[in-house]
Amino acid sequence: MDITFILISVAKIIGLVFLTILPMVAYSVWAERRVSALIQDRVGPNRVGIPFTKIRLAGLGQPIADGIKFLLKEDFTPSHVRKGYYWLAPALTMVPALLTCAVLPFGSELFGIKMVIADLSVGPLFIFAIASLSVYGIVLAGWASNSKYPFLGGVRSSSQMISYEISLGLSIVPILMIFGQLNLSDIVMEQARNGWALLPLWGDRLSLKGFLLFIPIFISFVIFTTSMFAETNRLPFDLPECETELVAGYHTEYSSMKFALFFLGEYAAMIIGSGLAVTLFLGGWSLPFGWLVPEDGASVPFWMGALHILSFLGKVVAFILFFIWVRWSLPRFRYDQLMRLGWVFFFEIALFNILLTAGILLFVK
Amino acid sequence: MAIVVKRPKLSFWEKLYLPGIIKGLGITLRHFFLSLTGKTKVSMQYPEEKWDSHLPEYYRGAPALVTDEQGRERCVACQLCEFICPPRAITIHPEEIPSEDKWAKVEKRPQEFEIDMIRCIYCGLCEEVCPEQAIFLRKEYAFTGLKREDMVHNKKRLYEIGGVREGLVNKWNELK
Ligand code: SF4
Ligand code: SF4
Numbered sequence: 001m002d003i004t005f006i007l008i009s010v011a012k013i014i015g016l017v018f019l020t021i022l023p024m025v026a027y028s029v030w031a032e033r034r035v036s037a038l039i040q041d042r043v044g045p046n047r048v049g050i051p052f053t054k055i056r057l058a059g060l061g062q063p064i065a066d067g068i069k070f071l072l073k074e075d076f077t078p079s080h081v082r083k084g085y086y087w088l089a090p091a092l093t094m095v096p097a098l099l100t101c102a103v104l105p106f107g108s109e110l111f112g113i114k115m116v117i118a119d120l121s122v123g124p125l126f127i128f129a130i131a132s133l134s135v136y137g138i139v140l141a142g143w144a145s146n147s148k149y150p151f152l153g154g155v156r157s158s159s160q161m162i163s164y165e166i167s168l169g170l171s172i173v174p175i176l177m178i179f180g181q182l183n184l185s186d187i188v189m190e191q192a193r194n195g196w197a198l199l200p201l202w203g204d205r206l207s208l209k210g211f212l213l214f215i216p217i218f219i220s221f222v223i224f225t226t227s228m229f230a231e232t233n234r235l236p237f238d239l240p241e242c243e244t245e246l247v248a249g250y251h252t253e254y255s256s257m258k259f260a261l262f263f264l265g266e267y268a269a270m271i272i273g274s275g276l277a278v279t280l281f282l283g284g285w286s287l288p289f290g291w292l293v294p295e296d297g298a299s300v301p302f303w304m305g306a307l308h309i310l311s312f313l314g315k316v317v318a319f320i321l322f323f324i325w326v327r328w329s330l331p332r333f334r335y336d337q338l339m340r341l342g343w344v345f346f347f348e349i350a351l352f353n354i355l356l357t358a359g360i361l362l363f364v365k
Numbered sequence: 366m367a368i369v370v371k372r373p374k375l376s377f378w379e380k381l382y383l384p385g386i387i388k389g390l391g392i393t394l395r396h397f398f399l400s401l402t403g404k405t406k407v408s409m410q411y412p413e414e415k416w417d418s419h420l421p422e423y424y425r426g427a428p429a430l431v432t433d434e435q436g437r438e439r440c441v442a443c444q445l446c447e448f449i450c451p452p453r454a455i456t457i458h459p460e461e462i463p464s465e466d467k468w469a470k471v472e473k474r475p476q477e478f479e480i481d482m483i484r485c486i487y488c489g490l491c492e493e494v495c496p497e498q499a500i501f502l503r504k505e506y507a508f509t510g511l512k513r514e515d516m517v518h519n520k521k522r523l524y525e526i527g528g529v530r531e532g533l534v535n536k537w538n539e540l541k
Pocket of ligand 1: 452488490
């Protein structure tokens with residue numbers, strides 16, 4: 001463990017988490033409000049710009065104003081809650097969401113340094129292991145609040161998250177079978193050379209086998225994305241909060257920055273989820289059609305590395321916009337429908353999908 | 366007796382659910398682009414754009430006192446409005462009109478007339494009850510103040526908002 005390694009890791013963590021993901025969280029809230037407004041023929045927050053001037057910047061100052069508001073609000077703890085767990089819960093939702101970004105490769109190389117915080121060889125497993133911890137935050141919030149609505153929200157979310165984790169995990173098994181490894185950086189590199197999982201139009205995958213494999217990959221993608229919605233508690237699967245029935249679900253009793261932490265945790269989970277989907281299915285940081293793929297061992301010039309990071313962020317932003325678009329198009333599921341969808345359809349389809357992939361890999365040369 | 370509601374039979378495509386989702390996404394996407402390009406315009410940017418010029422004649426804004434065409438204040442301080450006002454927003458201090466005044470025969474007028482706009486619920490009962498047609502609900506509606514006292518309209522302010530109204534009450538006019 002030499003000191004340069006630690007310094008570089010710290011720089012990467014600060015660069016990715018504090019300078020990229022957290023601002024993205026703030027601005028995805030803004031995007032959510034603007035896009036939802038436009039979908040519903042409204043205007044949305046368009047006023048806050050530079051303070052004390054008349055410059056409005058289409059409301060880009062709104063997240064900062066919101067942040068200040070959250071910090072300045074009274075932090076109210078009801079007398080009937082279990083204080084310790086009540087305080088722990090928001091942190092437990094936020095931290096796992098941010099931890100998972102450690103294994104996401106967000107770029108190729110910059111100054112000869114790999115653009116991933118921890119180049120683990122068990123990438124997706126690490127993400128699932130950590131992401132499933134965030135259910136504890138919600139369950140604890142529901143139980144510690146000691147009131148009925150949060151309790152119901154907590155119960156719902158634990159069963160929902162546990163059910164959908166199964167189809168989430170199973171849905172990426174075909175991808176792992178096809179690429180034959182669990183290291184996300186190598187998976188992205190493979191996709192950069194030989195065609196994205198969802199766009200097999202160049203390299204090795206421009207073949208009969210590639211096209212046949214497209215079918216299970218597409219099924220995987222649909223299951224993965226849908227389960228991702230359920231995992232991050234987004235509409236149409238936001239039953240844990242479900243405003244119409246449960247007031248605000250598990251965070252009903254929370255106020256000020258603790259509430260904001262739940263909010264940030266949800267959006268952070270959404271960003272990381274989009275990052276994982278982009279990495280597994282849409283070629284991560286690579287550009288389409290095998291442009292500008294770094295050679296083995298050759299150093300990557302600065303502009304190319306920067307371009308790769310931009311390409312990753314661009315894809316993630318597009319995916320987040322998709323999340324928002326779906327949220328404002330679909331109504332919420334009923335609870336039994338949600339469970340049926342998870343256990344009766346997705347679970348079986350994902351299992352069958354693994355068989356299908358295995359068959360194609362085995363018999364088609 | 367229980368009523369059995371027949372459920373519609375879904376076709377295969379409808380049961381598949383995905384085509385419906387895609388259709389719905391298409392609808393929202395169309396709305397998104399139409400409002401992004403400014404083709405649908407329904408929101409009014411409030412403090413800059415107001416609905417004021419479209420307010421109908423019978424609009425019930427702030428209650429205000431009016432003078433008649435001869436500059437006489439119409440209110441005779443009968444205090445009916447003070448009694449009818451449901452939230453008790455009106456306070457009237459009546460005074461006698463001195464005998465040398467041109468309108469001495471009216472006998473009574475308000476010395477001070479206050480309407481607390483924090484209390485007023487814009488019900489219009491004061492306008493309805495007034496025997497002299499002296500109080501009307503006008504079109505002003507946006508009042509702000511930094512103190513509670515700022516929100517109380519005194520007589521001067523009420524006449525400012527009210528202005529002049531002609532006709533209707535002729536009983537105090539000179540006989541021809
Ligand atoms: S409008 Fe109604 S509430 Fe307001 S002053 Fe007149 S009677 Fe009172
Ligand atoms: S405004 Fe009308 S009802 Fe009220 S005191 Fe004056 S005359 Fe009477």
